Amino acid sequence: MLLAEYEKHIKNTIDSNLRVVPHPHNDDMAGIYWKNAYICAIPSVKIFPDIKPEYQDKFGHRHRTIPEAESKIKSFMFRLNNEEGFYELMTTPVDEL
Numbered sequence: 001m002l003l004a005e006y007e008k009h010i011k012n013t014i015d016s017n018l019r020v021v022p023h024p025h026n027d028d029m030a031g032i033y034w035k036n037a038y039i040c041a042i043p044s045v046k047i048f049p050d051i052k053p054e055y056q057d058k059f060g061h062r063h064r065t066i067p068e069a070e071s072k073i074k075s076f077m078f079r080l081n082n083e084e085g086f087y088e089l090m091t092t093p094v095d096e097l
Contacts, residue, residue, distance in 0.1 A: 001066065003030060006047050014073055028057050032073060034080065037090040040064065040072040 007020040022044055023029040030044040043063040055063050079086045
């Protein structure tokens with residue numbers, strides 16, 4: 001699935017505040033965000049439903065699959081909705097913690 005399609009999919013099926021942002025320095029990576037909170041990295045062009053061991057980033061790490069990314073997103077959303085202060089924690093700069 002191309003990333004533009006995947007972004008529409010997660011916005012429609014999980015939460016409309018989700019977005020996919022290209023990585024500023026690694027052109028083979030993108031990030032999934034909820035508003036301004038980073039959730040996880042995904043490949044920048046296509047994301048697949050099944051594991052493809054040969055589909056790796058430039059450092060040799062296997063890219064996440066759709067189920068792996070959605071598991072991370074759903075875990076984040078659960079914590080967002082059930083843990084007081086979670087969003088603030090996720091958006092506070094490290095040097096301010």
